[in-house]
Amino acid sequence: MTSRRDFFRLASIAGGAVAASAVSRVALAALPEPVIQTSPDTMPPLVPNTGRSYNPVVTLNGWTLPWRMNNGVKEFHLVAEPVVREMAPGFKAHLWGYNGQSPGPTIEVVEGDRVRIFVTNKLPEHTSIHWHGQRLPNGMDGVAGLNQPAIQPGKTFVYEFVARRPGTFMYHPHADEMTQMAMGMMGFWITHPKAKHPLIDEVNRDFCFLLNAYDIDPGSYTPKIMTMLDFNLWSWNSRIFPGIDSLSVRLNDKVRIRIGNLTMTNHPIHLHGHEFLVTGTDGGPTPKSTRWYEVTTDVAVGQMRQIEFLADEEGDWAFHCHKSHHTMNAMGHNVPTLIGVDHRGIAKKINSLIPDYMVMGERGMADMTEMEMPIPDNTAPMMTGEGPFGSVEMGGMFSVLKVRRDQKPGDYSNPGWFKHPEGTVAHEYTGPLAEPARFKAEGGQSMPRIQKPPTPTEVKVRKPSSGHENH
Numbered sequence: 001m002t003s004r005r006d007f008f009r010l011a012s013i014a015g016g017a018v019a020a021s022a023v024s025r026v027a028l029a030a031l032p033e034p035v036i037q038t039s040p041d042t043m044p045p046l047v048p049n050t051g052r053s054y055n056p057v058v059t060l061n062g063w064t065l066p067w068r069m070n071n072g073v074k075e076f077h078l079v080a081e082p083v084v085r086e087m088a089p090g091f092k093a094h095l096w097g098y099n100g101q102s103p104g105p106t107i108e109v110v111e112g113d114r115v116r117i118f119v120t121n122k123l124p125e126h127t128s129i130h131w132h133g134q135r136l137p138n139g140m141d142g143v144a145g146l147n148q149p150a151i152q153p154g155k156t157f158v159y160e161f162v163a164r165r166p167g168t169f170m171y172h173p174h175a176d177e178m179t180q181m182a183m184g185m186m187g188f189w190i191t192h193p194k195a196k197h198p199l200i201d202e203v204n205r206d207f208c209f210l211l212n213a214y215d216i217d218p219g220s221y222t223p224k225i226m227t228m229l230d231f232n233l234w235s236w237n238s239r240i241f242p243g244i245d246s247l248s249v250r251l252n253d254k255v256r257i258r259i260g261n262l263t264m265t266n267h268p269i270h271l272h273g274h275e276f277l278v279t280g281t282d283g284g285p286t287p288k289s290t291r292w293y294e295v296t297t298d299v300a301v302g303q304m305r306q307i308e309f310l311a312d313e314e315g316d317w318a319f320h321c322h323k324s325h326h327t328m329n330a331m332g333h334n335v336p337t338l339i340g341v342d343h344r345g346i347a348k349k350i351n352s353l354i355p356d357y358m359v360m361g362e363r364g365m366a367d368m369t370e371m372e373m374p375i376p377d378n379t380a381p382m383m384t385g386e387g388p389f390g391s392v393e394m395g396g397m398f399s400v401l402k403v404r405r406d407q408k409p410g411d412y413s414n415p416g417w418f419k420h421p422e423g424t425v426a427h428e429y430t431g432p433l434a435e436p437a438r439f440k441a442e443g444g445q446s447m448p449r450i451q452k453p454p455t456p457t458e459v460k461v462r463k464p465s466s467g468h469e470n471h
């Protein structure tokens with residue numbers, strides 16, 4: 001973690017806009033100076049020093065946008081612009097985002113705050129911002145063409161509304177949406193309750209991140225914007241494992257994690273070692289009678305889920321999307337399953353023609369992590385991550401919840417690997433092996449068959465490659 005830049009300088013601004021509109025020359029001179037952040041590190045929580053107090057969130061591999069108070073109005077300045085995002089160490093993507101990063105900075109306000117957001121467009125095409133989930137005047141909803149004219153390149157617009165209800169929200173363009181979201185334009189928004197709320201508990205740690213996805217060919221830098229479903233990089237806040245920071249907490253901390261989904265498919269988000277409650281959605285805090293314990297919650301496209309749990313089990317707990325191809329990075333999709341296929345002979349023959357020929361996936365795909373295959377520059381390995389016991393063989397939407405007895409309150413740094421108490425790690429059995437008794441008869445059936453097959457057949461098929469269009 002690195003230290004955060006200070007709040008930007010205060011400057012005065014004239015008047016309050018009542019509808020999203022182009023700013024006059026005079027007002028432009030008084031725009032809040034935009035704060036730009038280019039580090040992909042998780043920034044420490046931004047403790048509010050003006051306005052009503054609240055318990056700030058920590059944005060995974062992200063940051064919170066500072067504001068200035070202007071006659072009781074919280075003023076923010078978002079700059080839509082091309083950015084270079086390090087998605088994982090050694091792998092950089094050319095994306096579009098806000099204020100130097102994709103996703104943009106998290107905006108944190110308090111219920112009842114009047115908020116004014118200046119949006120400057122430095123993209124090569126028009127844009128707009130929709131404030132997903134908010135109650136606001138219709139002219140502030142940000143759908144270009146429907147609620148406002150699009151913000152042309154070089155122009156600055158003003159949005160102003162009262163953050164009416166507490167909860168977890170997000171923002172994203174509503175102009176050339178498929179392109180701009182495929183390029184990484186999105187951000188988080190949190191409205192904290194103004195007073196103790198019967199459905200919102202106080203927590204020790206409050207994390208947030210967006211689920212997003214890209215289609216970047218190995219060796220290239222820019223996402224393919226026409227991809228509809230077959231993305232190859234599944235990310236949290238435009239980071240992929242092992243580039244996603246761990247969620248470090250203190251033993252017995254009450255933890256909240258807020259997740260928003262701006263990909264084009266659903267993600268069953270799964271936490272190991274603990275049970276959680278879904279305490280909020282885009283609609284606000286959930287009624288207590290509707291909450292039950294889960295270890296996986298599905299976050300559908302365009303949804304937000306807020307989960308809470310007591311971190312009362314020490315250790316390094318996996319936290320990931322349960323779609324196993326979402327915990328992998330870019331790979332060729334149309335590879336047939338070769339498990340159990342012995343092609344030693346074939347490989348030898350091909351080797352005489354192509355000396356470097358290598359058979360992949362004969363014993364599963366784990367070998368892939370060990371292969372020192374030459375890959376193009378600027379490519380994330382498909383599965384990687386060196387753990388204390390070897391390769392974790394993961395990529396994409398994967399991180400680790402680190403629960404530690406001695407993690408200091410307010411310390412979000414990575415404490416390293418968990419030191420397991422003696423005798424609590426699964427280990428190899430070295431005693432005698434008994435031959436298991438196997439039952440050989442054929443299975444029964446629910447109704448008698450008239451014709452029996454002449455000889456029992458064992459199905460041995462190689463699954464044809466079909467891509468995987470139905471994520």
Ligand SMILES: [Cu+2]
Nearest residue numbers: 267321323326
């Ligand atoms: Cu997923």
